[in-house]
Amino acid sequence: MGVSKRHLHSVQVNQLADLAKVLSHPARISILNYIGDCDGCLCKDISGKIRLSQPTTSQHLQVIKKSGLLKSKFEGKSQYYTINKDKLTALKNLFADFFEVTEQKCC
Amino acid sequence: MGVSKRHLHSVQVNQLADLAKVLSHPARISILNYIGDCDGCLCKDISGKIRLSQPTTSQHLQVIKKSGLLKSKFEGKSQYYTINKDKLTALKNLFADFFEVTEQKCC
């Protein structure tokens, strides 16, 4: 059919999959790394840094923002993106749980 | 164009993205969790457990195996899948690096 059968899996598994999907594109990892560097970044600057067009960069930013990993605030015409540290910690914990479950029971 | 511009990003970033993509589908997370449970699993059992068809399950298994996170050995007609603990550790380290870079520089 071509559509994921999400309902077959637990909420936690789906949450982890959704966040992993955010990290499944190198541009989005680069964006998160760069925003980590500059603390409050503009789409234009990010676009220049990762060498993708402004629309493409904006689209990636929306994907990350939708996941909760980014916050943003407008100041004049500029939109400043920052990392949502709480969500980043939540993601870290989801991964930690996954590794714990997967590691301890195997081998 | 519809094709990822991988060359714009570092090797490490692409590696993390590739492994995150493996985890970006809930079925593949469930498979890894289940294999963690049973230590040496058959496609048929996994298929039953996650309630996807045998071909679909096999396809997901190939995706995970291609990433290196799974090993397998044939015994008779049965193929036993196990987790590649080394690769799992490598993945864990890639994530740890990502979180370190992203966390320490932000906020």
Place this chain on the structure above:
DNA sequence: ATATTGTATCGTAATATTGCGATATACAAA
């Protein structure tokens, strides 16, 4: 030899992702 079982692969349909030009919107400066 034939049937059964477990798996992988082919083929295909439905859907999702990626990328960007064109465009719309909103603010700032002249």
Place this chain on the structure above:
DNA sequence: TTTGTATATCGCAATATTACGATACAATAT
């Protein structure tokens, strides 16, 4: 008011993913 700047969204083309029935193949059982 007009011009320039920063961003988001639309629309589209190319490609990738997801799912499964049909099928092929190999090992075992009858």
